[in-house]
Amino acid sequence: MSETPLAIGVDFGGTSVKFGVLYRSNIIDQAPAISTPDFDGPEALITAMLRVIADLRDRHPRIEAIGVGVPGFVQFEKGIVHNLTNVPGWTAIPLKKMLAAETHLPVVVENDANCMVYAEWKRGAGRGLNHLIALTLGTGVGGGVVANGKMIRGGQFGAGEIGQMSIDWRGRRGAYGNMGALEDYVGNNEIAADSRQAYADAGIERHLGECTPAALAKAALLGDEVALKIWDDIAAKLACAIMNCCWLLNPQAVIIGGGVAKAGDLLFNPLTAHLYAQLSAPFKERLMVLPARFGNEAGMVGAAALALEESGVVLQP
């Protein structure tokens, strides 16, 4: 191993908190995950996190920074968690300050989708690029933007919410009053509900459990016409939101990860077709549409990379 320092990447989710020790993009050690709902409020959970961090540092003295990705809205500069989508009690928590005070290490706290984007940009499919967008497709749709060789966080550190962008100005009303939000069409649950309806329209009865992205991919591979049409539909809706990002930002690459992206060519082929059909030459000629390199580990990888690079422990390569 070289002198590249180690970092802890923490992936803070609504179900569990995962801890990895990262050497570049490799998780060289992992602590047992903590169950998020087992803890009564932020203080108890932070105390447990500090205990895990201390254990990992005992085993790996070369750990030099800590990055935490959280499922919600973060003031990145100060590392304050404003609120978390599915974790009660996490309002205005100065997580960075609290972790740094105990560990005496540089700490960064960032939105989990931005960590995924950072992982793909610095260690994954987008290495070496200066302009990219990345999406993660699951129950929700998250994303992020890199432009001019920098993460774009915006005035209040909220940027990158591709899932909330509209594909229909008169469409479904979303969680924030936004009409036609992408997430309300291509989130896992919406795909299942719309697919059950598509089967019903074709005179076929399906349970929601038979309409998961995995089941739909399997059906499409077996030549199921309804399932093939569903994937084309998902691709067309995704292409609309991605096309909007392309016209606005002219990225070099669009990187797509998350569960729905596991459908592979079933998604990527119609997606690129719909996308390229709706862009002019300078926007598509050198545009790459790429699957994400990382899966579930993206949050830990990105948080650790952010911790090392944006806290100044190592300069960006």
Added chain:
Amino acid sequence: MSETPLAIGVDFGGTSVKFGVLYRSNIIDQAPAISTPDFDGPEALITAMLRVIADLRDRHPRIEAIGVGVPGFVQFEKGIVHNLTNVPGWTAIPLKKMLAAETHLPVVVENDANCMVYAEWKRGAGRGLNHLIALTLGTGVGGGVVANGKMIRGGQFGAGEIGQMSIDWRGRRGAYGNMGALEDYVGNNEIAADSRQAYADAGIERHLGECTPAALAKAALLGDEVALKIWDDIAAKLACAIMNCCWLLNPQAVIIGGGVAKAGDLLFNPLTAHLYAQLSAPFKERLMVLPARFGNEAGMVGAAALALEESGVVLQP
């Protein structure tokens, strides 16, 4: 006057080429405009431009840079005009090199919408901000993006095409195959056609000429219910595209200029209502929706400011 250098700002349009001598945001002198279609191809027009530039420099020896805004696609770094929307023959013209070789001054060549954005950012409604988007509403809809205190040009210098962003994934098919492009709903001609239809639906006959933004504004101010509904509709469509930019980039301000924006409160009131109703707190609490400071002079002001600042004649303030 201080030692701030002067610059020539050139606004190259399909109808005419306008030349201003800029001291900060003030046009202190103007040459008579050249009629674009009078010249047979780029070489003749560039020769004429150089003559005007030489005249202006005779009158203002302190001119230290030249900026040109053009209505089309530009490779900004090299200053090559790839193609212009309404000016035949302008394909792969190294305009920057040709002007610099004759004038021995720093020259920048940029897309005209980006010049407008630059003018508003450096000299207009967006001064001092690090994250903004700007739109200009006319026959077409142009725009641009500033993030992290830099213009966002993207991988191929095409960024900022807000008018091509979709508000409906199954909407009208636009110039580049893109479905539901904003420009195809709120461009002058589309507003007129849709408005004539709205009047017809209400049993009222109107000519297209009575459905200009100016005429619709006048009618709405007099309490015309159809016209008021039309403005609300325009605002809702605009709000969709702007909301998409906000979710993606979390800007501090949205700046809106161009002919359609002259409707003032008739547009801005429903626009901000539709926009704020579709954003969560961090995206709207400090968001400013501002009318542009500059009108027709924006191109010259922005081109001159770009010439001084991005060519390195003066450092950015």
